[in-house]
Amino acid sequence: MNKCKRLILLGLIFGIGAIFFAPLRANAEPLRDAPIYIVQSGDTLVAIAARFNTTVAILKKLNNLVNDDLIQVGQKLILPATEISSAATNAIAYIVQPGDTLQRIALRYGTTLRALQQLNDLPNPNLLTPGFAIAIPRAPALVKPGLQIDALDARQGGTTVIKIARPELTTVTGILNGRPLKFTRAGGYAFALLGASRCAKIGALPLTIVTSDARGQAATENVTINITTTAYLVNAITLPPAGVSILQDSALIKRESDELVSIINKVSPTRLWRGAFRQPVYTAITENFGTRRSYNGGPVGACGHEGTDFSMKLGDPVFAAARGRVVFSALTQVRGNLVVIDHGLGVFTGYYHLSALTVQAGQMTNPGDVIGKAGSTGLSTGPHLHWSMWINGEYVDPMEWTRRVIP
Numbered sequence: 001m002n003k004c005k006r007l008i009l010l011g012l013i014f015g016i017g018a019i020f021f022a023p024l025r026a027n028a029e030p031l032r033d034a035p036i037y038i039v040q041s042g043d044t045l046v047a048i049a050a051r052f053n054t055t056v057a058i059l060k061k062l063n064n065l066v067n068d069d070l071i072q073v074g075q076k077l078i079l080p081a082t083e084i085s086s087a088a089t090n091a092i093a094y095i096v097q098p099g100d101t102l103q104r105i106a107l108r109y110g111t112t113l114r115a116l117q118q119l120n121d122l123p124n125p126n127l128l129t130p131g132f133a134i135a136i137p138r139a140p141a142l143v144k145p146g147l148q149i150d151a152l153d154a155r156q157g158g159t160t161v162i163k164i165a166r167p168e169l170t171t172v173t174g175i176l177n178g179r180p181l182k183f184t185r186a187g188g189y190a191f192a193l194l195g196a197s198r199c200a201k202i203g204a205l206p207l208t209i210v211t212s213d214a215r216g217q218a219a220t221e222n223v224t225i226n227i228t229t230t231a232y233l234v235n236a237i238t239l240p241p242a243g244v245s246i247l248q249d250s251a252l253i254k255r256e257s258d259e260l261v262s263i264i265n266k267v268s269p270t271r272l273w274r275g276a277f278r279q280p281v282y283t284a285i286t287e288n289f290g291t292r293r294s295y296n297g298g299p300v301g302a303c304g305h306e307g308t309d310f311s312m313k314l315g316d317p318v319f320a321a322a323r324g325r326v327v328f329s330a331l332t333q334v335r336g337n338l339v340v341i342d343h344g345l346g347v348f349t350g351y352y353h354l355s356a357l358t359v360q361a362g363q364m365t366n367p368g369d370v371i372g373k374a375g376s377t378g379l380s381t382g383p384h385l386h387w388s389m390w391i392n393g394e395y396v397d398p399m400e401w402t403r404r405v406i407p
């Protein structure tokens with residue numbers, strides 16, 4: 001039994017288990033299918049309320065919380081169902097009914113026993129208490145038998161998983177908007193990741209999936225994925241003259257970006273990550289992914305912020321978000337001291353503006369390993385951590401990967 005499971009079990013024995021499965025008020029019906037947020041290290045009720053455009057009072061009422069301080073990492077909080085909370089979370093609440101088994105719930109919601117156990121840290125799947133809430137992953141759209149796509153509406157800056165669960169197939173390939181889409185086998189299915197650019201053109205993307213089975217029988221399926229708008233904010237940024245001169249040096253910006261593109265386009269064939277990503281740090285977010293910028297009163301850029309910024313003190317440690325191999329660790333002019341980690345299958349994370357680098361290219365990292373110290377090197381107005389993520393060459397919102405397990 002690993003340490004984490006042992007702690008949970010001890011928690012259950014001593015009654016602390018209620019933290020994980022907080023009982024809900026008797027009038028549970030309106031809470032069915034409510035979005036659920038899983039508390040991350042460093043979260044406060046105030047921050048969660050602000051993020052999901054609600055209030056602490058509403059969160060306390062929905063979750064029967066008596067004390068502001070009583071939230072724990074891993075705890076599932078029910079959120080009011082709004083457009084924001086529904087789009088940003090990927091689990092819904094289900095109130096266990098008398099006679100329910102985890103298997104039956106998994107079947108009803110088109111998910112698996114394993115997914116439910118993982119999401120709910122259930123030490124014993126046979127111990128379900130009626131009246132308690134468990135989190136259910138949002139059902140992906142079942143497009144055709146054996147073909148699942150997270151959502152046929154893919155958000156700008158979002159990650160979409162395309163899964164083919166047909167064990168009889170020997171090959172699965174895809175063409176998305178004229179470009180090859182690579183599928184990877186995992187257990188009984190094959191999956192591909194679609195990273196939509198934060199400034200992707202709105203509209204339909206044709207996806208063609210070509211499969212063949214052991215008898216050489218080929219089949220082609222056509223699906224349309226719609227790219228939908230994400231309403232990114234606009235932020236006015238003031239830079240010192242030195243920063244402006246870097247911004248105006250488009251040749252330099254292009255050179256550095258080309259160098260980065262050559263790094264993140266080298267797709268390694270093995271998936272190195274497992275489960276949800278952790279945040280590199282758990283401090284306040286100072287600028288979200290995709291926020292569009294105007295520097296020193298200039299025009300608003302067409303393509304927004306290429307990552308998520310966290311407030312940091314100079315020299316504070318920065319941690320790897322998931323298992324992977326360091327493929328770049330050096331000083332750059334725009335992004336400062338930069339670490340790039342390859343997680344396999346075209347998934348990369350980048351950590352910018354570090355004051356010190358504590359890993360070298362070629363080194364393996366595990367989630368939570370220190371990779372450097374926070375700083376303000378490169379094009380930066382003060383100590384902060386910028387965290388980027390790439391899926392098959394496109395910047396995507398890295399925070400989505402901390403909120404759900406992909407694939």
Ligand SMILES: [Zn+2]
Nearest residue numbers: 307308309386
């Ligand atoms: Zn940034």
